Amino acid sequence: MTALAVPSxxxxxxxxxxxxxxxRRNRAGRTMQGGKLAYAILIVAVLxxxxxxxxxxxxxxxxxxxxxxxxxxxLPGSNLIRNFEAVMExxxxxxxxxxxxxxxxxxxxxxxxxxxxxxxxxAKLRFRGRGxxxxxxxxxxxxxxxxxxxxxxxxxAELGWVNQLQAVILPGLVSAFGVFFMRQYLxxxxxxxxxxxxxxxxxxTARIFWSIVVPIARPGxxxxxxxxxxxxxxxxxxxxxxxxxxxxxVQVALRQLGGGYVHDQSVIMAGTLLGTLPVLLVFGLLGxxxxxxxxxxxxxx
Numbered sequence: 458m459t460a461l462a463v464p465s466x467x468x469x470x471x472x473x474x475x476x477x478x479x480x481r482r483n484r485a486g487r488t489m490q491g492g493k494l495a496y497a498i499l500i501v502a503v504l505x506x507x508x509x510x511x512x513x514x515x516x517x518x519x520x521x522x523x524x525x526x527x528x529x530x531x532l533p534g535s536n537l538i539r540n541f542e543a544v545m546e547x548x549x550x551x552x553x554x555x556x557x558x559x560x561x562x563x564x565x566x567x568x569x570x571x572x573x574x575x576x577x578x579x580a581k582l583r584f585r586g587r588g589x590x591x592x593x594x595x596x597x598x599x600x601x602x603x604x605x606x607x608x609x610x611x612x613x614a615e616l617g618w619v620n621q622l623q624a625v626i627l628p629g630l631v632s633a634f635g636v637f638f639m640r641q642y643l644x645x646x647x648x649x650x651x652x653x654x655x656x657x658x659x660x661x662t663a664r665i666f667w668s669i670v671v672p673i674a675r676p677g678x679x680x681x682x683x684x685x686x687x688x689x690x691x692x693x694x695x696x697x698x699x700x701x702x703x704x705x706x707v708q709v710a711l712r713q714l715g716g717g718y719v720h721d722q723s724v725i726m727a728g729t730l731l732g733t734l735p736v737l738l739v740f741g742l743l744g745x746x747x748x749x750x751x752x753x754x755x756x757x758x
Contacts, residue, residue, distance in 0.1 A: 516726035524722050540727035544714060550731060553710035558735065560625050560706060561689040567630035568685045569678050576639025577670050581652055598633045610698060624699040629689060635681050642677035686739050707732040
Protein backbone atom coordinates (compact mmCIF):
# COMPACT_ATOMS: atom_id res chain seq x y z
CA MET A 458 0.00 0.00 0.00
CA THR A 459 1.13 3.51 -0.77
CA ALA A 460 1.53 5.84 2.19
CA LEU A 461 -0.51 9.00 2.08
CA ALA A 462 1.51 12.23 2.02
CA VAL A 463 0.80 14.24 5.13
CA PRO A 464 1.12 18.01 4.59
CA SER A 465 3.80 19.58 6.70
CA UNK A 466 2.71 22.03 9.36
CA UNK A 467 6.14 23.62 9.52
CA UNK A 468 5.98 27.28 8.47
CA UNK A 469 7.89 28.17 5.32
CA UNK A 470 11.38 29.45 5.76
CA UNK A 471 11.43 33.19 6.01
CA UNK A 472 13.37 35.00 3.33
CA UNK A 473 16.15 37.47 4.02
CA UNK A 474 14.90 40.48 5.91
CA UNK A 475 15.41 43.81 4.24
CA UNK A 476 18.04 45.99 5.80
CA UNK A 477 16.68 48.89 7.85
CA UNK A 478 16.59 52.14 5.92
CA UNK A 479 16.38 50.47 2.49
CA UNK A 480 13.15 50.37 0.45
CA ARG A 481 11.45 46.98 0.12
CA ARG A 482 11.33 45.48 -3.36
CA ASN A 483 8.36 43.48 -4.60
CA ARG A 484 6.78 42.42 -7.83
CA ALA A 485 4.19 45.19 -7.82
CA GLY A 486 6.72 47.98 -7.88
CA ARG A 487 10.48 47.70 -7.81
CA THR A 488 12.78 50.43 -6.69
CA MET A 489 14.73 51.69 -9.68
CA GLN A 490 18.24 52.93 -9.03
CA GLY A 491 20.39 54.54 -11.67
CA GLY A 492 23.82 53.14 -12.28
CA LYS A 493 27.05 54.94 -12.95
CA LEU A 494 26.36 55.06 -16.69
CA ALA A 495 22.99 56.79 -16.14
CA TYR A 496 24.54 59.42 -13.90
CA ALA A 497 27.37 59.96 -16.37
CA ILE A 498 24.89 60.51 -19.21
CA LEU A 499 22.88 62.94 -17.08
CA ILE A 500 25.98 64.91 -16.13
CA VAL A 501 27.06 65.17 -19.77
CA ALA A 502 23.55 66.27 -20.80
CA VAL A 503 23.49 68.97 -18.11
CA LEU A 504 26.92 70.27 -19.12
CA UNK A 505 25.94 70.42 -22.80
CA UNK A 506 22.67 72.20 -21.96
CA UNK A 507 24.32 74.73 -19.63
CA UNK A 508 27.32 75.51 -21.85
CA UNK A 509 25.53 78.07 -24.11
CA UNK A 510 24.47 80.10 -21.07
CA UNK A 511 27.99 79.84 -19.61
CA UNK A 512 29.48 80.97 -22.93
CA UNK A 513 27.12 83.96 -22.92
CA UNK A 514 28.51 84.98 -19.52
CA UNK A 515 32.09 84.50 -20.76
CA UNK A 516 31.50 86.49 -23.96
CA UNK A 517 29.67 89.26 -22.08
CA UNK A 518 32.63 89.67 -19.72
CA UNK A 519 35.29 89.80 -22.45
CA UNK A 520 36.29 92.22 -25.18
CA UNK A 521 35.68 91.75 -28.88
CA UNK A 522 39.41 91.07 -29.38
CA UNK A 523 39.35 88.29 -26.78
CA UNK A 524 36.47 86.58 -28.56
CA UNK A 525 38.43 86.59 -31.84
CA UNK A 526 41.32 84.60 -30.37
CA UNK A 527 42.00 81.02 -31.44
CA UNK A 528 41.54 78.95 -29.35
CA UNK A 529 38.77 80.94 -27.66
CA UNK A 530 38.95 81.96 -24.02
CA UNK A 531 36.72 79.84 -21.78
CA LEU A 532 37.07 81.82 -18.53
CA PRO A 533 35.06 84.93 -17.61
CA GLY A 534 36.85 88.27 -17.86
CA SER A 535 36.58 91.65 -16.15
CA ASN A 536 34.66 93.67 -18.77
CA LEU A 537 31.13 92.70 -17.71
CA ILE A 538 30.24 96.03 -16.08
CA ARG A 539 31.83 97.96 -18.95
CA ASN A 540 29.83 95.99 -21.51
CA PHE A 541 26.64 96.55 -19.53
CA GLU A 542 27.33 100.30 -19.62
CA ALA A 543 27.85 100.10 -23.38
CA VAL A 544 24.50 98.33 -23.69
CA MET A 545 22.81 101.14 -21.75
CA GLU A 546 24.42 103.74 -24.02
CA UNK A 547 23.63 102.10 -27.35
CA UNK A 548 20.04 101.06 -26.55
CA UNK A 549 17.44 102.07 -24.01
CA UNK A 550 17.59 98.62 -22.49
CA UNK A 551 16.04 99.72 -19.19
CA UNK A 552 12.87 100.92 -20.90
CA UNK A 553 12.92 97.86 -23.14
CA UNK A 554 13.06 95.54 -20.11
CA UNK A 555 10.15 97.39 -18.51
CA UNK A 556 8.10 97.22 -21.71
CA UNK A 557 8.83 93.52 -22.12
CA UNK A 558 7.83 92.84 -18.53
CA UNK A 559 4.54 94.70 -19.03
CA UNK A 560 3.81 93.00 -22.35
CA UNK A 561 4.86 89.49 -21.32
CA UNK A 562 3.21 89.70 -17.90
CA UNK A 563 -0.08 90.97 -19.31
CA UNK A 564 -0.13 88.37 -22.08
CA UNK A 565 0.72 85.59 -19.62
CA UNK A 566 -1.99 86.54 -17.12
CA UNK A 567 -4.62 87.02 -19.82
CA UNK A 568 -3.71 83.81 -21.65
CA UNK A 569 -3.70 81.65 -18.52
CA UNK A 570 -7.03 83.03 -17.29
CA UNK A 571 -8.88 83.02 -20.62
CA UNK A 572 -7.51 79.67 -21.78
CA UNK A 573 -8.36 78.03 -18.46
CA UNK A 574 -11.92 79.34 -18.70
CA UNK A 575 -12.26 78.16 -22.29
CA UNK A 576 -10.59 74.84 -21.53
CA UNK A 577 -12.99 74.23 -18.64
CA UNK A 578 -15.95 75.01 -20.89
CA UNK A 579 -14.79 72.66 -23.64
CA ALA A 580 -13.84 69.90 -21.17
CA LYS A 581 -16.75 69.77 -18.72
CA LEU A 582 -19.65 71.96 -19.84
CA ARG A 583 -22.33 70.74 -22.24
CA PHE A 584 -23.52 73.23 -24.86
CA ARG A 585 -24.58 73.16 -28.48
CA GLY A 586 -21.79 73.30 -31.03
CA ARG A 587 -19.03 72.45 -28.56
CA GLY A 588 -17.26 70.02 -30.90
CA UNK A 589 -17.45 72.36 -33.90
CA UNK A 590 -16.10 75.31 -31.91
CA UNK A 591 -13.24 73.22 -30.58
CA UNK A 592 -12.41 72.02 -34.10
CA UNK A 593 -12.37 75.62 -35.38
CA UNK A 594 -10.17 76.69 -32.47
CA UNK A 595 -7.65 73.91 -33.10
CA UNK A 596 -7.83 74.57 -36.84
CA UNK A 597 -6.60 78.14 -36.38
CA UNK A 598 -3.27 76.69 -35.23
CA UNK A 599 -2.65 75.56 -38.81
CA UNK A 600 -2.77 79.13 -40.17
CA UNK A 601 0.66 80.82 -40.30
CA UNK A 602 0.63 83.95 -38.13
CA UNK A 603 2.37 85.94 -40.87
CA UNK A 604 -0.83 85.84 -42.93
CA UNK A 605 -2.64 87.95 -40.34
CA UNK A 606 0.00 90.67 -39.96
CA UNK A 607 -1.37 93.05 -42.62
CA UNK A 608 -5.04 93.02 -41.54
CA UNK A 609 -3.99 93.15 -37.86
CA UNK A 610 -1.78 96.18 -38.52
CA UNK A 611 -4.60 97.87 -40.43
CA UNK A 612 -6.88 97.26 -37.44
CA UNK A 613 -4.53 98.74 -34.86
CA ALA A 614 -3.85 101.69 -37.19
CA GLU A 615 -7.60 102.38 -37.33
CA LEU A 616 -7.73 102.23 -33.53
CA GLY A 617 -4.72 104.54 -33.21
CA TRP A 618 -2.62 102.00 -31.31
CA VAL A 619 0.51 102.09 -33.46
CA ASN A 620 3.63 102.43 -31.29
CA GLN A 621 1.61 101.62 -28.15
CA LEU A 622 1.98 98.55 -25.96
CA GLN A 623 -1.67 97.50 -26.23
CA ALA A 624 -1.04 96.81 -29.92
CA VAL A 625 1.23 93.95 -28.82
CA ILE A 626 -0.71 92.88 -25.71
CA LEU A 627 -4.28 92.49 -26.95
CA PRO A 628 -3.65 90.18 -29.94
CA GLY A 629 -1.87 87.70 -27.66
CA LEU A 630 -4.33 87.48 -24.77
CA VAL A 631 -5.76 84.14 -26.00
CA SER A 632 -4.07 81.33 -27.90
CA ALA A 633 -5.56 78.27 -29.54
CA PHE A 634 -2.76 76.14 -28.16
CA GLY A 635 -3.52 77.33 -24.63
CA VAL A 636 -7.22 76.49 -24.97
CA PHE A 637 -6.47 73.01 -26.30
CA PHE A 638 -3.77 72.42 -23.67
CA MET A 639 -5.99 73.35 -20.74
CA ARG A 640 -8.91 71.40 -22.19
CA GLN A 641 -6.82 68.23 -22.37
CA TYR A 642 -5.41 68.81 -18.90
CA LEU A 643 -8.83 69.30 -17.28
CA UNK A 644 -10.32 66.29 -19.06
CA UNK A 645 -7.76 64.08 -17.31
CA UNK A 646 -7.41 65.89 -13.97
CA UNK A 647 -10.92 67.13 -13.10
CA UNK A 648 -13.39 64.37 -12.08
CA UNK A 649 -17.00 64.85 -13.10
CA UNK A 650 -18.08 63.79 -9.60
CA UNK A 651 -16.62 66.95 -8.09
CA UNK A 652 -18.63 69.15 -10.41
CA UNK A 653 -21.81 67.15 -9.78
CA UNK A 654 -21.30 67.37 -6.02
CA UNK A 655 -20.81 71.12 -6.27
CA UNK A 656 -23.99 71.42 -8.35
CA UNK A 657 -25.90 69.50 -5.69
CA UNK A 658 -24.59 71.89 -3.03
CA UNK A 659 -25.93 74.81 -5.08
CA UNK A 660 -22.63 76.21 -6.40
CA UNK A 661 -22.76 78.31 -9.55
CA THR A 662 -20.48 77.78 -12.53
CA ALA A 663 -18.33 80.73 -11.50
CA ARG A 664 -17.98 79.36 -7.95
CA ILE A 665 -17.07 75.93 -9.32
CA PHE A 666 -14.41 77.48 -11.52
CA TRP A 667 -12.72 79.51 -8.79
CA SER A 668 -13.08 77.01 -5.94
CA ILE A 669 -12.57 73.68 -7.73
CA VAL A 670 -11.16 74.11 -11.22
CA VAL A 671 -8.41 76.64 -10.47
CA PRO A 672 -6.80 74.67 -7.58
CA ILE A 673 -6.81 71.46 -9.63
CA ALA A 674 -5.55 73.18 -12.79
CA ARG A 675 -2.75 75.10 -11.03
CA PRO A 676 0.13 72.86 -12.30
CA GLY A 677 -1.19 73.04 -15.86
CA UNK A 678 -1.66 76.80 -15.55
CA UNK A 679 1.96 77.13 -14.39
CA UNK A 680 3.22 75.19 -17.42
CA UNK A 681 1.07 77.27 -19.79
CA UNK A 682 2.18 80.47 -18.07
CA UNK A 683 5.84 79.59 -18.46
CA UNK A 684 5.48 78.71 -22.14
CA UNK A 685 3.43 81.84 -22.81
CA UNK A 686 5.86 84.13 -20.99
CA UNK A 687 8.82 82.74 -22.94
CA UNK A 688 7.00 83.09 -26.27
CA UNK A 689 5.91 86.66 -25.50
CA UNK A 690 9.34 87.65 -24.19
CA UNK A 691 11.17 86.24 -27.22
CA UNK A 692 8.69 87.54 -29.79
CA UNK A 693 10.42 89.77 -32.34
CA UNK A 694 8.35 89.84 -35.51
CA UNK A 695 5.13 91.50 -34.36
CA UNK A 696 6.71 93.99 -31.87
CA UNK A 697 9.08 95.30 -34.54
CA UNK A 698 6.08 95.87 -36.82
CA UNK A 699 3.76 97.47 -34.26
CA UNK A 700 6.33 99.37 -32.17
CA UNK A 701 9.09 101.86 -32.97
CA UNK A 702 12.53 102.39 -31.49
CA UNK A 703 11.03 104.83 -28.97
CA UNK A 704 8.87 102.10 -27.37
CA UNK A 705 10.91 98.92 -27.89
CA UNK A 706 10.76 95.54 -26.26
CA VAL A 707 13.95 93.69 -25.37
CA GLN A 708 14.19 91.80 -28.65
CA VAL A 709 13.69 95.00 -30.66
CA ALA A 710 16.27 96.85 -28.57
CA LEU A 711 18.89 94.12 -28.96
CA ARG A 712 19.07 94.67 -32.71
CA GLN A 713 20.47 98.15 -32.05
CA LEU A 714 23.54 96.76 -30.27
CA GLY A 715 26.99 96.22 -31.71
CA GLY A 716 26.53 98.58 -34.63
CA GLY A 717 29.31 99.58 -37.00
CA TYR A 718 31.36 97.88 -39.66
CA VAL A 719 32.58 95.25 -37.18
CA HIS A 720 29.90 94.13 -34.75
CA ASP A 721 30.95 94.18 -31.10
CA GLN A 722 29.95 90.66 -30.11
CA SER A 723 30.78 91.21 -26.44
CA VAL A 724 28.24 94.06 -26.20
CA ILE A 725 25.65 91.99 -28.02
CA MET A 726 26.18 89.07 -25.65
CA ALA A 727 25.96 91.44 -22.64
CA GLY A 728 22.57 92.64 -23.88
CA THR A 729 21.52 89.05 -24.49
CA LEU A 730 22.49 88.17 -20.93
CA LEU A 731 20.38 91.04 -19.57
CA GLY A 732 17.45 89.85 -21.68
CA THR A 733 17.80 86.26 -20.48
CA LEU A 734 17.86 86.87 -16.72
CA PRO A 735 14.11 87.64 -16.35
CA VAL A 736 13.22 84.37 -18.11
CA LEU A 737 15.44 82.43 -15.71
CA LEU A 738 13.80 84.22 -12.79
CA VAL A 739 10.31 83.29 -13.97
CA PHE A 740 11.37 79.69 -14.50
CA GLY A 741 12.79 79.62 -10.97
CA LEU A 742 9.50 80.88 -9.56
CA LEU A 743 7.32 78.48 -11.56
CA GLY A 744 9.72 75.53 -11.70
CA UNK A 745 8.21 73.70 -8.74
CA UNK A 746 4.70 73.97 -10.17
CA UNK A 747 5.95 72.82 -13.59
CA UNK A 748 7.71 69.78 -12.14
CA UNK A 749 4.63 69.03 -10.03
CA UNK A 750 2.42 69.17 -13.10
CA UNK A 751 4.72 66.84 -15.03
CA UNK A 752 4.86 64.33 -12.15
CA UNK A 753 1.09 64.48 -11.68
CA UNK A 754 0.59 63.73 -15.37
CA UNK A 755 3.08 60.86 -15.18
CA UNK A 756 1.26 59.30 -12.21
CA UNK A 757 -2.12 59.64 -13.90
CA UNK A 758 -0.74 58.19 -17.11
